[in-house]
Amino acid sequence: xxxxxxxxxxxxxxxxxxxxxxxxxxxxxxxxxxxxxxxxxxxxxxxxxxxxxxxxxxxxxxxxxxxxxxxxxxxxxxxxxxxxxxxxxxxxxxxxxxxxxxxxxxxxxxxxxxxxxxxxxxxxxxxxxxxxxxxxxxxxxxxxxxxxxxxxxxxxxxxxxxxxxxxxxxxxxxxxxxxxxxxxxxxxxxxxxxxxxxxxxxxxxxxxxxxxxxxxxxxxxxxxxx
Amino acid sequence: xxxxxxxxxxxxxxxxxxxxxxxxxxxxxxxxxxxxxxxxxxxxxxxxxxxxxxxxxxxxxxxxxxxxxxxxxxxxxxxxxxxxxxxxxxxxxxxxxxxxxxxxxxxxxxxxxxxxxxxxxxxxxxxxxxxxxxxxxxxxxxxxxxxxxxxxxxxxxxxxxxxxxxxxxxxxxxxxxxxxxxxxxxxxxxxxxxxxxxxxxxxxxxxxxxxxxxxxxxxxxxxxxxxxxxxxxxxxxxxxxxxxxxxxxxxxxxxxxxxxxxxxxxxxxxxxxxxxxxxxxxxxxxxxxxxxxxxxxxxxxxxxxxxxxxxxxxxxxxxxxxxxxxxxxxxxxxxxxxxxxxxxxxxxxxxxxxxxxxxxxxxxxxxxxxxxxxxxxxxxxxxxxxxxxxxxxxxxxxxxxxxxxxxxxxxxxxxxxxxxxxxxxxxxxxxxxxxxxxxxxxxxxxxxxxxxxxxxxxxxxxxxxxxxxxxxxxxxxxxxxxxxxxxxxxxxxxxxxxxxxxxxxxxxxxxxxxxxxxxxxxxxxxxxxxxxxxxxxxxxxxxxxxxxxxxxxxxxxxxxxxxxxxxxxxxxxxxxxxxxxxxxxxxxxxxxxxxxxxxxxxxxxxxxxxxxxxxxxxxxxxxxxxxxxxxxxxxxxxxxxxxxxxxxxxxxxxxxxxxxxxxxxxxxxxxxxxxxxxxxxxxxxxxxxxxxxxxxxxxxxxxxxxxxxxxxxxxxxxxxx
Numbered sequence: 024x025x026x027x028x029x030x031x032x033x034x035x036x037x038x039x040x041x042x043x044x045x046x047x048x049x050x051x052x053x054x055x056x057x058x059x060x061x062x063x064x065x066x067x068x069x070x071x072x073x074x075x076x077x078x079x080x081x082x083x084x085x086x087x088x089x090x091x092x093x094x095x096x097x098x099x100x101x102x103x104x105x106x107x108x109x110x111x112x113x114x115x116x117x118x119x120x121x122x123x124x125x126x127x128x129x130x131x132x133x134x135x136x137x138x139x140x141x142x143x144x145x146x147x148x149x150x151x152x153x154x155x156x157x158x159x160x161x162x163x164x165x166x167x168x169x170x171x172x173x174x175x176x177x178x179x180x181x182x183x184x185x186x187x188x189x190x191x192x193x194x195x196x197x198x199x200x201x202x203x204x205x206x207x208x209x210x211x212x213x214x215x216x217x218x219x220x221x222x223x224x225x226x227x228x229x230x231x232x233x234x235x236x237x238x239x240x241x242x243x244x245x246x247x248x249x
Numbered sequence: 250x251x252x253x254x255x256x257x258x259x260x261x262x263x264x265x266x267x268x269x270x271x272x273x274x275x276x277x278x279x280x281x282x283x284x285x286x287x288x289x290x291x292x293x294x295x296x297x298x299x300x301x302x303x304x305x306x307x308x309x310x311x312x313x314x315x316x317x318x319x320x321x322x323x324x325x326x327x328x329x330x331x332x333x334x335x336x337x338x339x340x341x342x343x344x345x346x347x348x349x350x351x352x353x354x355x356x357x358x359x360x361x362x363x364x365x366x367x368x369x370x371x372x373x374x375x376x377x378x379x380x381x382x383x384x385x386x387x388x389x390x391x392x393x394x395x396x397x398x399x400x401x402x403x404x405x406x407x408x409x410x411x412x413x414x415x416x417x418x419x420x421x422x423x424x425x426x427x428x429x430x431x432x433x434x435x436x437x438x439x440x441x442x443x444x445x446x447x448x449x450x451x452x453x454x455x456x457x458x459x460x461x462x463x464x465x466x467x468x469x470x471x472x473x474x475x476x477x478x479x480x481x482x483x484x485x486x487x488x489x490x491x492x493x494x495x496x497x498x499x500x501x502x503x504x505x506x507x508x509x510x511x512x513x514x515x516x517x518x519x520x521x522x523x524x525x526x527x528x529x530x531x532x533x534x535x536x537x538x539x540x541x542x543x544x545x546x547x548x549x550x551x552x553x554x555x556x557x558x559x560x561x562x563x564x565x566x567x568x569x570x571x572x573x574x575x576x577x578x579x580x581x582x583x584x585x586x587x588x589x590x591x592x593x594x595x596x597x598x599x600x601x602x603x604x605x606x607x608x609x610x611x612x613x614x615x616x617x618x619x620x621x622x623x624x625x626x627x628x629x630x631x632x633x634x635x636x637x638x639x640x641x642x643x644x645x646x647x648x649x650x651x652x653x654x655x656x657x658x659x660x661x662x663x664x665x666x667x668x669x670x671x672x673x674x675x676x677x678x679x680x681x682x683x684x685x686x687x688x689x690x691x692x693x694x695x696x697x698x699x700x701x702x703x704x705x706x707x708x709x710x711x712x713x714x715x716x717x718x719x720x721x722x723x724x725x726x727x728x729x730x731x732x733x734x735x736x737x738x739x740x741x742x743x744x745x746x747x748x749x750x751x752x753x754x755x756x757x758x759x760x761x762x763x764x765x766x767x768x769x770x771x772x773x774x775x776x777x778x779x780x781x782x783x784x785x786x787x788x789x790x791x792x793x794x795x796x797x798x799x800x801x802x803x804x805x806x807x808x809x810x811x812x813x814x815x816x817x818x819x820x821x822x823x824x825x826x827x828x829x830x831x832x833x834x835x836x837x838x839x840x841x842x843x844x845x846x847x848x849x850x851x852x853x854x855x856x857x858x859x860x861x862x863x864x865x866x867x868x869x870x871x872x873x874x875x876x877x878x879x880x881x882x883x884x885x886x887x888x889x890x891x892x893x894x895x896x897x898x899x900x901x902x903x904x905x906x907x908x909x910x911x912x913x914x915x916x917x918x919x920x921x922x923x924x925x926x927x928x929x930x931x932x933x934x935x936x937x938x939x940x941x942x943x944x945x946x947x948x949x950x951x952x953x954x955x956x957x958x959x960x961x962x963x964x965x966x967x968x969x970x
Contacts (some may be wrong), residue, residue, distance in 0.1 A: 032567065033479055035396020039660045056566070074394040077476025103337075133389050133653045164655045207508070220657050225674060228665070228791075 037071035061094035069112030083113030104148035112213030117156040123172035139191035148244035160229035170197040274537035285603035289504035300756035308352035308432035308515035312758025318677030323422035333416040340475035341387035351500030357422030364402040364895040369411035394475035399654035400671035413768040432496035436579035445546035448530030496551040513597035522575030570893035610737035622825035627893040631948040640962035649964035670710040682716035682783035689774035692814035694828035699740035706783035709857035716783025723760040728772025795874035805903030815896030864896040880931035
């Protein structure tokens with residue numbers, strides 16, 4: 024199973040994601056520089072967290088114009104799993120693979136803390152192993168993590184079952200406490216919290232079983248496809 | 250901001266002629282206190298720097314320690330006080346940037362940051378609050394963007410820092426021993442300047458930092474760009490992996506003047522540089538400006554001619570500007586040209602080595618007066634006193650600060666901020682514990698014991714995670730060294746640190762001296778800061794939840810040492826009395842015994858007893874686990890003291906161990922065997938923190954109420970007050 028981790032100038036969770044996919048879950052993982060072509064045989068791709076282009080203009084907006092994005096879009100169109108974490112989520116939104124925007128936190132500060140997610144959709148490649156309503160202890164670390172979408176499009180998200188994760192409590196005034204969403208087809212998922220920081224018991228002060236299921240879901244999805 | 254007359258004479262004599270204008274600028278930057286350590290260098294030699302794990306290479310700006318399995322840890326500490334006092338956001342951010350590049354220069358990846366922040370009284374002084382808020386944001390914006398976790402530090406407020414700021418940043422790096430860059434060069438090698446453009450920002454920064462802060466010279470403060478820094482880190486590490494770097498040095502204080510002269514001097518070569526080749530941010534910069542600009546995010550790299558193309562390719566990939574600015578020569582001369590004319594030509598050794606000073610020192614008169622001042626009397630309601638202390642800015646939770654720092658990126662942070670010391674996992678299966686500590690209130694009353702106390706406190710903190718201290722860095726911050734009384738406090742602190750290093754066999758692997766820290770109201774209190782690295786071979790002690798029935802064992806003697814305590818200073822607004830002293834033999838015995846007990850897995854949690862004394866240390870344990878406790882003060886190992894003194898004394902060498910009942914006998918017998926002063930002082934029970942003395946109630950607080958005060962008060966002070 025071949026999974027790609029895209030590295031943009033300023034990505035800084037790429038090595039963490041690589042470690043989790045490769046060392047923890049034993050997947051065949053490869054880095055791709057933002058100017059690289061993604062090979063045809065890639066089974067899934069992850070856009071990691073960080074500060075692509077130093078968050079200039081707006082988080083994710085410059086990276087959304089990187090050459091690699093057209094290949095990411097091709098993979099998305101083919102129905103292959105695409106995951107964007109934190110800045111990766113911001114890039115997916117800015118490249119219009121996902122709807123809505125991520126705004127500056129209402130505290131106006133960067134927030135780094137542990138929180139709890141609630142799984143709202145278990146039909147995506149990253150949540151298939153979960154039960155609806157299941158909780159995931161996980162950390163967030165962002166300055167622009169407040170998800171916003173207008174009423175009309177929020178209704179569409181709800182109707183199409185595109186809300187994947189909600190925060191267990193209102194931590195940053197995201198619309199409808201949204202922490203992660205997917206595209207209509209469900210194969211492109213973006214989330215603000217960091218699953219790669221939560222899968223190893225050594226660094227997870229709570230329970231790492233649920234966060235592991237995000238990656239186990241991916242493995243099951245890719246496996247089923249083959 | 251120029252050379253002193255006697256320095257100019259010395260220079261003229263050394264080079265055998267009058268230096269020209271450009272040469273004067275170059276030498277003035279390099280001979281500033283900041284770059285040359287001219288007041289401190291002869292004394293710093295007393296610090297022991299050797300050890301079995303220490304790796305020395307020429308030209309390193311960071312300390313290197315072998316941690317086994319083919320891996321090394323690097324560490325460095327710096328401050329950015331003057332810039333942060335003028336422009337806290339940029340000053341603090343560029344402080345982070347500078348220390349990271351020192352870690353990078355050894356060829357290691359920066360994996361953690363710690364910062365020590367000190368400001369005036371934020372409860373009364375809105376300017377102090379402004380400085381504090383913006384310094385924190387500056388650090389957060391820079392470190393977070395780089396993806397280097399800020400895992401620890403300290404924040405302190407004291408009137409002595411009014412209209413001023415101390416921003417200390419320590420960084421830790423990690424890498425393979427075989428990939429350390431061993432600085433070397435030979436004639437014909439190419440000198441490359443990599444990274445951001447050279448602008449007019451930060452000109453004269455080193456001299457600015459070597460003078461009392463009288464003018465708010467904002468142009469001497471550098472402008473931060475963490476994105477470029479991130480690209481430089483990745484480009485440098487990629488170039489290191491491909492073996493393209495022969496020597497490397499970060500551009501910091503003194504800019505190119507300092508980097509070129511020190512690199513040439515360290516490697517015993519000459520460097521010829523053409524200022525017109527330096528990529529500049531603005532046109533028409535004078536050569537002297539280019540040579541002394543402290544624009545950030547720049548690295549000086551020496552590479553082999555044949556490898557230059559590969560290095561340029563990496564820089565192109567990361568869109569990092571890279572100019573070939575000169576070449577290595579065999580004549581040990583630092584030569585600067587503008588393509589046609591020679592602008593400066595001096596032996597690198599002379600430029601890099603300022604004439605050193607042996608400044609006079611004299612014990613300050615204030616010390617005796619303060620020790621003999623009449624001490625404050627015990628308050629009536631000690632429960633209230635404990636609650637006020639928990640809410641005091643120096644003791645209250647710093648979550649408002651570290652909640653803004655990404656402390657998890659890099660997925661190494663096993664023990665997170667808010668505990669005694671941070672613990673990072675390493676790729677060789679071991680763990681690194683890190684902590685920085687300072688205590689200007691103690692140091693003001695007793696610079697020697699105060700400095701030793703900071704050292705011990707940092708050690709106690711890493712020991713509480715199960716780590717053996719393996720190295721230290723110091724940052725010595727004082728006022729104007731030309732004042733003999735201030736210089737005396739510097740020397741005393743240094744002596745204390747040296748004694749402690751020697752007794753514990755902990756090598757000093759790096760450090761920095763920052764002088765001329767003067768505010769409009771006078772010098773700051775002596776503020777030496779000690780960073781300690783500890784290594785854990787097997788399992789770190791992670792804070793575990795304390796359960797009802799667990800027992801609290803106290804190690805170490807509580808003495809009549811309230812001078813400089815938070816209790817005296819915050820509650821009574823009293824500066825004076827006797828500050829805690831270190832008894833080296835007792836200190837070592839306690840530390841070794843506690844460490845052994847922790848490493849053998851006999852305790853659930855360990856906490857050092859420091860700021861705010863026993864009352865605060867016990868409350869912190871209770872609050873973190875949300876469980877009450879009952880403590881008998883009469884059982885505390887002590888000198889004869891009243892209840893308030895027992896609660897709030899900040900005597901050193903004390904630890905609190907939380908022990909399961911079933912393991913109590915093992916812990917007690919181990920302590921007894923080693924002849925360590927200790928006692929079982931209470932148990933965890935109920936939902937109140939209760940202190941009694943000979944069965945009489947002394948103080949009582951509800952855990953949830955205490956927690957609310959402690960947890961929220963600093964944040965509320967910053968956001969709402």
